[in-house]
Amino acid sequence: MYTAWIDVETTGVDPVKNGILSIALILENYRSEIMLEKVWFMKPFTTDQVDPMALTISGITLEQIETFQDPYDVYKELLQILGRYVNKFVKTDKMMFAGFNAHFDNQFIRSWFNKMGDKYFGSWFFATTLDVRTLVALCMMSDKSLTMLPNQQLGTLC
Numbered sequence: 212m213y214t215a216w217i218d219v220e221t222t223g224v225d226p227v228k229n230g231i232l233s234i235a236l237i238l239e240n241y242r243s244e245i246m247l248e249k250v251w252f253m254k255p256f257t258t259d260q261v262d263p264m265a266l267t268i269s270g271i272t273l274e275q276i277e278t279f280q281d282p283y284d285v286y287k288e289l290l291q292i293l294g295r296y297v298n299k300f301v302k303t304d305k306m307m308f309a310g311f312n313a314h315f316d317n318q319f320i321r322s323w324f325n326k327m328g329d330k331y332f333g334s335w336f337f338a339t340t341l342d343v344r345t346l347v348a349l350c351m352m353s354d355k356s357l358t359m360l361p362n363q364q365l366g367t368l369c
Contacts, residue, residue, distance in 0.1 A: 213246070213296050214239045214307045214341065219316045220269040222255050223262035226322035230259030232271055234285065234320070238296065238306075247292065252279040256326055286327050299334035309341035311365045343368070 216237040223229030232255060238247040254276055255261065266272065298304045310316050317340050324332040347368055351357040360367055 212241050212305075212307060214309050215336070216309050217313075217316050217320065218310055219319050220271065221265060221319055222259055223265045224315075225260075226318040228260045229262065229265070229319075230255030230326075231282070231319055231323050232269060232276065232279070234289070236289075236292075238292070246296070249292070251285045251288070253282045253285045254279045256282060258326075282323070283327070286323075286329075293335045297335055299331065305337045306335060307339075307341050308336045309343075311343045311368075313340040313342040313344075 216239065218235040219231050220233040221229050221231055231253065233250060233252045235250045236247070237245060240246055252275075261273075293299075293306070297306055308317050308320075317336075321332045324330070343365075344363065347357070347363070
């Protein structure tokens, strides 16, 4: 089984109304060996709303967005990569979707697939996600010193 560590930068917090600006992917095999690392920067769809606060948080400007790849090109490349590691027609051959606050990223990627006209996101990934935040919460239950951290952001937790 492969684990796809995925992080997205978005134009807001609503996966239906907002879009994806970047996708970072690290693909690991079952021995935790990195098979692939890739980052895409892409234009949102013309129908995606862009929240100025999201751009402030990501540090991406409207001028930069104009230089980004077309989302359809990124989509095609991503499917080629996924197809190297998963047979989407075999129900038990899926990747684990993983990340920090993975549910957020998962919902954006799933919505992005839908915007592409592709309803088969689940052909590539298991329905469950592996979320580092949840794992930290489990650690906090047994190690109370973790509750003294100033925040629960990724950089702090690392």
